[in-house]
Amino acid sequence: MIALPLPKADVLIRRDAVHAGLRVLLPEGCVITDPTRLKPYETDGLSAYRQMPLAVVLPETTEQVAAVLRFCHENGVRVVPRGAGTSLSGGALPLADAVVIGMMRMNQVIEVNYRDRYAVVRAGVTNLGITGAVEAEGFFYAPDPSSQLACMIGGNIGMNSGGAHCLKYGVTANNVLGVRLVTIEGEILELGGTHLDTAGYDWLGIVIGSEGQLGIATEITVRILRAPEGTRAMLAAFEGNEVAGACVAAIIGSGIIPVALEFMDRPAIHACEAFAHAGYPLDAEAMLIIEVEGSVAEQDWLLGQIKEICAGFNPISLKVSQSAEESAAIWKGRKGAFGAIGRISPDYLCMDGVIPTSTLPMVLRRIGEMSVQYGLQVANIFHAGDGNLHPLIMFDANDPASMHKAEAFGAEILCLCVEVGGCLTGEHGVGVENAI
Amino acid sequence: MRVQFTEIELEQQRRVKSAFDPEWLLNTAKVFPLQANTPSAGPDDLPRAA
Numbered sequence: 001m002i003a004l005p006l007p008k009a010d011v012l013i014r015r016d017a018v019h020a021g022l023r024v025l026l027p028e029g030c031v032i033t034d035p036t037r038l039k040p041y042e043t044d045g046l047s048a049y050r051q052m053p054l055a056v057v058l059p060e061t062t063e064q065v066a067a068v069l070r071f072c073h074e075n076g077v078r079v080v081p082r083g084a085g086t087s088l089s090g091g092a093l094p095l096a097d098a099v100v101i102g103m104m105r106m107n108q109v110i111e112v113n114y115r116d117r118y119a120v121v122r123a124g125v126t127n128l129g130i131t132g133a134v135e136a137e138g139f140f141y142a143p144d145p146s147s148q149l150a151c152m153i154g155g156n157i158g159m160n161s162g163g164a165h166c167l168k169y170g171v172t173a174n175n176v177l178g179v180r181l182v183t184i185e186g187e188i189l190e191l192g193g194t195h196l197d198t199a200g201y202d203w204l205g206i207v208i209g210s211e212g213q214l215g216i217a218t219e220i221t222v223r224i225l226r227a228p229e230g231t232r233a234m235l236a237a238f239e240g241n242e243v244a245g246a247c248v249a250a251i252i253g254s255g256i257i258p259v260a261l262e263f264m265d266r267p268a269i270h271a272c273e274a275f276a277h278a279g280y281p282l283d284a285e286a287m288l289i290i291e292v293e294g295s296v297a298e299q300d301w302l303l304g305q306i307k308e309i310c311a312g313f314n315p316i317s318l319k320v321s322q323s324a325e326e327s328a329a330i331w332k333g334r335k336g337a338f339g340a341i342g343r344i345s346p347d348y349l350c351m352d353g354v355i356p357t358s359t360l361p362m363v364l365r366r367i368g369e370m371s372v373q374y375g376l377q378v379a380n381i382f383h384a385g386d387g388n389l390h391p392l393i394m395f396d397a398n399d400p401a402s403m404h405k406a407e408a409f410g411a412e413i414l415c416l417c418v419e420v421g422g423c424l425t426g427e428h429g430v431g432v433e434n435a436i
Numbered sequence: 437m438r439v440q441f442t443e444i445e446l447e448q449q450r451r452v453k454s455a456f457d458p459e460w461l462l463n464t465a466k467v468f469p470l471q472a473n474t475p476s477a478g479p480d481d482l483p484r485a486a
Contacts (some may be wrong), residue, residue, distance in 0.1 A: 003470040078461050095465055184457045206452065212463035214456040418439050430437060430467045 004051065004432070007097035011077055015054060018077055022057055022099065025067040030105075032056040041082065041100050045147070046090035048347060048397050049432065053080065053094035058102045062180060062188060062218040065101065069216065070186030072099055079184070081212035083124065083155030086147040088350050089431025091159060091211055103154045106218060109133045118177055118194050120221045123154025127161075130222060139224040142169035145427070146335045157217045160209030162427030164260040164334065165291075167385035169225070171427060173208045178221035181207055181214075194221055211429050228293035231259065233327045234303060237284035237316040241265055241368065241380065244286035245360030247313040248384040251290070252357045256305055261385030262289040262334055265364075268379040268392075271340040276333030279326070284316050288384065289334055291327075337381045338392070345377070345394035347403075349410050352428040353417030357387045366416055367391055374409040376402070388426035389417065437469055 011018070022031045032038055033055050043050040054077070059065045072079050078098035085092050094100050106122035107129070113119070114137055121130055127148040130141040144163035145151055151161070157179060162171040169175065178192035191203040207214055238244040248261060264272065264280075264287050273280040281287055288310075292302040307318055321327040333340075341348050355363050364380065371378045382390040391413055395406035414424040424430070437446065450468060453460065 005465050005470060072461060073459070076459065076461070078464055080463055091463070091466060093466075184459075184462050211467050213453055213467060214462065216462075415439050424437070424440050432466055 004093075004095060007095060008076065008078070011054070011075075011097040014075070018075065018099070019055055021071055021075065022055060022068065025071060026057060026059060026064055030058045030060065030064075032058070041085070041094060041102070044082070044085040044090060044092040045088045046093065046431065048349075048403065049090055049093055051094045051096060053098050053100045054096065056100040056102055058105045060105045062106075062182060065216055065218050066182045066186040066188055068099070068101060069182055069184050073184045073186065079216075081154070081158065081216050083152035083158070084126070084147070084150045086151045087155065087159065087431060088352065088428045089159075089425070091155070091429050091431040093432055101216060103152060103216075103218075106154075107152075110219065112224070113194070114139065114224075116194060117224050117226075118221050119224050120178075120219060121153055123157075123216075123218050123220060124152050127151050127153060127156060130224070134224050135227070138227050140227045141222055142166070142175050142225055143172050146338065153220050153222070154217050157208050157220060158210065158212045159427065159429035162383065162386075162388065164262055164331075164383055166427075167261055167383065168257055168259040173205065175223045176204060176208060176220060177223055179204060179207055179217045180219035181217055183215045189215070192221065196223075209429070211431065228259075229295050230299065231291055231293040231327065232299045232303065232321055233260075233289055233291040233330045234306070234318065234320040235279075235281065235330065236288045236290060236310045236318050237281035238286045238288075238313060239284070239316060241286045241364040242361040243313050244288055245364050245384070247310055247315075248288065249357050249360055250309050250312070251306060252385060254305070254309060256302065256309075258290050258302070258306065258385065259293045260289065260291040261383070263287075263380065263382050263384035264289070264334070264337070265380040267344075267377060268337060268341070268381045271344050271379065272333035272337050272381075275340055275343070276329060276336060278329040278333040279319070280333060281317055281319075289330055334381070341379055341381075341392050341394065345396075347395055347397040347406075348379075349393045349395065349406050350428070351389065351391045351393065351410050351413050352425050353389045353391075353414050353422060354424075354426040355387045355389060355417050355420050355422035357384070359420040359422075360384065360387070363389070363416060363420060367413060370409055370412055374405050376406055376409055378409075383426070386426070387422065389413075437467070
């Protein structure tokens with residue numbers, strides 16, 4: 001069970017004064033204190049945990065963020081930054097004595113520079129919104145969390161978010177050039193710039209992934225990349241998790257870097273196929289989605305190499321997508337996976353461990369054994385290429401015993417990840433979930 | 437976090453947090469185990485940023 005600190009009593013009794021102080025700093029309609037309107041902010045993507053905040057503010061400018069932080073600092077009030085509230089580790093979970101700073105109104109693209117290949121956006125622009133702003137010119141923003149339709153770049157900075165295509169392009173930290181950061185004292189700092197690496201200490205390295213604990217990013221300069229000539233996905237179906245895991249290790253070990261290499265086990269395949277109708281192999285125990293990109297000749301060559309490697313692992317079937325529509329359906333199933341699991345289980349815990357890819361077969365076997373031991377179903381859906389596991393543990397939050405077991409199961413998986421030389425968060429952040 | 441990091445490693449990270457946010461107001465209660473979720477207070481604690 002997660003533990004939260006006791007609220008500060010001296011702040012709670014000053015509730016009205018804090019509300020009044022915030023109203024002075026922000027325009028009409030930017031301060032929320034009414035319990036009915038605070039309700040949507042009581043939780044995030046880790047919805048098993050809830051806590052009503054003291055207030056929510058929705059600043060529209062960097063200066064307003066600075067004013068609110070300065071006020072909170074002077075009055076000893078805690079602050080919880082929030083983007084779209086999609087955090088899967090509870091990163092935006094409020095505290096009873098905290099002011100939530102929601103960044104969603106700062107959703108403007110400020111500048112796009114194609115010659116130097118960067119874009120400057122405010123923190124509340126969605127991940128997909130960045131690509132949306134530049135795709136007409138043939139560019140895109142690479143990191144692609146599954147929540148990219150909703151999640152905001154400010155939150156991506158906080159959690160150093162990844163996604164299916166980060167195997168080739170790197171995570172948020174590899175795609176951000178500069179950050180305007182507001183400190184708790186209300187000071188506005190410019191870190192980084194408009195090109196990779198700046199002189200002096202790597203402040204971006206400290207700030208990206210700091211989970212909103214060092215300051216609040218209000219404007220972000222990101223790299224934009226030329227979109228590939230084309231992409232093609234293939235599905236490879238296998239008789240077991242371990243053999244599919246071994247195939248992943250072999251592909252990576254051979255030196256090939258597909259743009260994405262995703263793994264789904266039987267429960268995940270069935271749940272996703274039921275709504276995406278992507279032609280997933282229902283007779284398989286495990287399936288890999290492998291995507292390559294480049295010119296047609298490059299795609300053909302890479303797929304040929306990958307098929308040859310897969311053939312060594314006794315695949316049930318190998319199917320290369322024949323059209324853009326077919327590829328889109330394959331990805332619709334994968335990106336909607338968490339929602340699909342929601343259709344078959346009242347609740348689930350999404351773990352986010354990282355392991356060396358060579359240990360995949362052993363780790364998957366151990367997770368299977370734990371599933372039997374705890375009596376809870378688990379669906380494995382994850383970014384296999386970079387060893388980023390997302391076991392989804394299914395449970396019923398209305399049953400405290402089931403929830404307790406799910407938490408213990410999750411903790412044991414993460415301990416296993418550390419034990420084999422990995423770590424306890426790949427892209428979702430530590431948040432409250434993994435702090436213990 | 438206690439499985440991943442030793443006490444010394446956690447303490448080093450808490451000092452970075454304290455350098456930016458000495459009173460631990462920003463998204464506190466996250467990342468670090470609850471018992472460790474307070475400002476770093478060693479004898480050579482970092483001076484507050486100007």
